[in-house]
Amino acid sequence: MTLLSKRLQAVYQMVDNNVRVADIGSDHAYLPVELIEQGVASYAIAGEVAPGPMSRSKEDVEKFGLSEKIDVRLGDGLAVITDNDAIDTVVIAGMGGILIQNILTRATTEQLQNVKTLILQPNIGEPLVRHWLVENNFAIVDEDIVEEDHHVYEIIKANKVENPVSLTEAQFLMGPILIDKKTKTFVAKWQHKLNSYQKAVENMGHAKKVDQDKIDVMNRYIKYIEEIL
Incomplete structure (x- = not known):
């Protein structure tokens, strides 16, 4: 039994094994719950920017008996992460590209210092997200595209690198890996x-x-x- 929509299932598939993950704007903490339950992540933070969603996420985490392994926190963007959390993977899904870019731009060096992998799912404005990644030393290593309820979503996975390869305008627009996969969607x-x-x-x-x-x-x-x- 999965709690995850098709879109979140695609995000879930991109998470590496044995990670410490922060899910920003967590939406009931469904993704962290699934990651912990399936043993993909060893620890998770569910970040929410408003008290209402935060208490709903907390309830869901408690319902699954996962309060030891999932920390639900109130805060803006990556402000929910501290040094001691040793978060290596950050997921930001279900927001516009401008907002995702904004959240990443405002993140401090400390908040991002242990982060090796970003998994981003913009609802619109995908090229903005790709530009941010390349400009901030992340290389796009995987992409997926799914359709759900008449909306098409792109998921972008990027790893921290020393020298990212720049992309062509077409790759920024359409996605370097999606262009290669060329799926029906x-x-x-x-x-x-x-x-x-x-x-x-x-x-x-x-x-x-x-x-x-x-x-x-x-x-x-x-x-x-x-x-x-």
Whole structure:
């Protein structure tokens, strides 16, 4: 019996064995509970930014009798992590790319010092997340894409490295590993995007004031998508 939605199942699959994990914005602590129950993680923090979700997560953790191994904490972003926690894996799932980027940018050196792996699932704004990773010495090592309730989610796993390889604009946009995997869900997503970009370019061409910069960007995206598909 799994508590996890298809999206969280995909996030769960990316977590390495025997880790100490912090799940930021934990949503009932379902992911930490599953990770501890299955013996994937040895210790977990469920971070919540508001008291309501925090008490719900606490109740769920207690219900499963896991209070020894899962700490539910109230705090903003990675502020729930202290040095002594020795957290090596951070999960941030179910938020917009801008918010994820923001949470990571505000994290202190101490909060990130033991972190070797980030598993991020932005609802939108995936390229922003990839840019942050590359600019902050993380290499993307795995990606997944799943559809659930008519929404397509991308999951990005990155490891801390000395010198990350930069990505091309197409890789930032579509995901370096997703491009290689080219799953049915990936193809469907970009086929749909391609159609809407083409329509947008056509409409912008008819506008009273033509925004050439925007059209150029869209045309570049169209070219990448056509090449990759």
